[in-house]
Amino acid sequence: MSDFFSLLAEEFPQVRSGLWVTLQATVLGALMAGVLAFALGLMAGSRLLLARGVSRVVVEFFRGTSLYIQLFWLYYAMPLLTGYELDPVVCGVVAFGLNYGAYGAEVVRGAINSVPRAQYEAAIALNLSPARRLWKVILPQAWVQMIPSFTNLLIQLLKCTPLLWLISAADLMTVVQTLRDRTGETLTAYLTLLAAYFVLAYALTMLMNLLERSAKRRLGLDTGAKSLFKSRSASTATVGGTR
């Protein structure tokens, strides 16, 4: 067994805590992004010009100014400007949440728009209140449309978590890099790290497939068990403009 793997086994607790930081940032960042995506996406469909305008400006701002800059701004610039310092992982969660929330808002908006007009009209004809219309008729149908794009965004968010290394949070990348420095086995170390991210990405994709399957079932569309293992589709990556 090579030095790298024996060291990896030896330092397993450290690797596990790095993995934990990566997962934490991914899951919390995704949750924040999800909440923001729905808030901004629903605002974009509002009748109020102000709500639409605010949503548009926020979305374009966070999509347009690179994630990298947003993260650095939160970590380096904000303490200078406000005197308030955030924990690196919190910085990561906020930056990932804001950036991917903005991308997600476009997905939510697009999916809601893709629900056939007749569904709205039928809900109005049945005298459903606006909240029930949204919750019982529009969202269940739009949700099925959103999931594939959300899966893509989630994997992209996971792929951005190594940025935490740059703001000195001890994530998976940081830990594996210290092991690399101690053994000097560059190729093995980075291939292992890539493989680890690949496994994480595939696991998250399968979880999202599970979610998609249950969402489709609620609409009476049953998909076979095979659908759980399908990989992400790229065609959905273009839904809602730039990815």
Next chain:
Amino acid sequence: MNDGFDWDAVRESLPLLLEGFKVTLLATVLGTLVAAVLGLAVAVAGRAPSRLVTVPVRAVTEFVRSTPLLVQLVGAAALFNTVEPLYIGIAVLGIHYAAYTSEVYRAGIDGVPKGQWEACRALSLSPRRTWQAVILPQAVRNVLPALGNYAISMFKETPFLAVITVQEMVFEARKYGADHFAYTEVFTLAGLIFLVASYPTSLLMRKLEKRLGH
């Protein structure tokens, strides 16, 4: 610690950032070029008649697409530490995005009606002529907006290159920020430059999408 916003720092750092911005643009343009060409090659290879070709091609694309760009960059820079970082950056950006563009091309190729393939066979065109004269011109036209969108995302991911010491805009921003302890000014400025450059381009892409009837 400086209070508030120091406009002198803005004035002083702007030329440096713009100098770095040239490198950012260069990396984006060349990276997009690599991604566009390599992605097409991968997409065509993915339709090869033998599974011996298609299965490994799929597997590699899936792997590249599902793993972080930053790890790929840092790994490549550590392995090929004698090569100029900018070249490594362009190559890795290009290869990473080729994994995405190949899927876009694939969708574009799938979108060409079956009758076109049959017509080529009826006219007994060689496979080369079939691709060059009939299939690709139609497929590429359909995927142009999607390719443009990937170019914009690549542009916003060029700051990763600073990590492997390519002297692009964010590298300059960090350097100036560290030397003068003026992070607020330089990162705000860099963010605005990204916004000013990427927003009009994405509007342009949306227009193109509409014109091509998507």
